[in-house]
Amino acid sequence: MQALRQTLRDIAKRDMAQDAAHDLAHLDRVWLTARDIAETMGGATRPLLAACYLHDLVNLPKDAPDRARASTLxxxxxxxxxxxxxxxxxxxxxxTHAIAAHSFSAGIEPVSDTARILRDADRLDALGAIGIARTFAVSGALSRPFYDPTDPFAANRPLDDTAYALDHWPLKLLRLPDTMLTARGKQIAQDRAATMRDFLTTLAAEIGFTPEHPCWTS
Incomplete structure (x- = not known):
């Protein structure tokens, strides 16, 4: 498996358009997490390894109009x-089913353990310490502010993650634990979401606001 992993990694390095959130380090993290989950479900396989390293082979920007087709491509x-x-x-x-079904926006239901593991592992990379870093890396690339300086936790406005990076957390990221398809994935997701909520508590203290709405705190 190690030789195959290196070959797949080389393919991704050569062919994948990389950004701060989707690079070789992302693929390595997804594989590491997928192996963790797979250990509870019978072990990692060649299709799972290949899916982990080729799932972002066509990497389109978050705001691309055909973003939903990226996983199929x-x-x-x-x-x-x-x-x-x-x-x-x-x-x-x-x-290829696992690759096509991993995307949030594609709307393809995973029907195999390989597909379920890949989807969980990929989504888990949007949570925890790495998830925090990725949020703000993407917001910088899209020239979006971190938060609304007058109402950072949307107490008196609709959430809008096309305008503010932090709004993406309650709209999508903090909901990810409920979307996990494996027991181990759900456990990891809950731990990583807790890390993000701890960050929110620290952030709130530093900027003088309180994330009172349940969407931020539970």
Missing amino acids: SAQAATPHLRALGFSDDEIAET
Whole structure:
């Protein structure tokens, strides 16, 4: 598996458009988390390894109009690489389904353990300490403010994550634990969401506001 991992990593390094949230380090983290989850479900497989390293082969910006198609395009782009690596037709089908179904915006339901593990592992990378860093890296790339300086926790305005980075947390990220498809994924997600809420408590103290609404605190 180690030789295959290095080959897949080389493919991603060469072919994937990388940004601060989707780079080789992201792929390494997803694989590490996927292995953790897979240990509770029978162990990691070649399709899971390949899906972890090729799932962002087509990486479109968050604000791209065809963003929802990125995972399907990644699955298509992965297919010739999998054939060249000697994957069977069944392994290719398992890998490409997992890639296509991992995306939040694609709306494709995972129907295999490989797909469920990849989706959980990828979403878990949006939580915890790395999730905090990614939030603000993406907001910087999109030239969005960290928060609304007059109402950072949206006490008197609608949440809008196209305007403020922090609004993305209650709208999506802090809801991710409820979307996990594996027991181990849910456990990790709850721990990482707690890390983010601790950060919110510290942030609130530093900027003189209180995140009173339940969407921030529970």
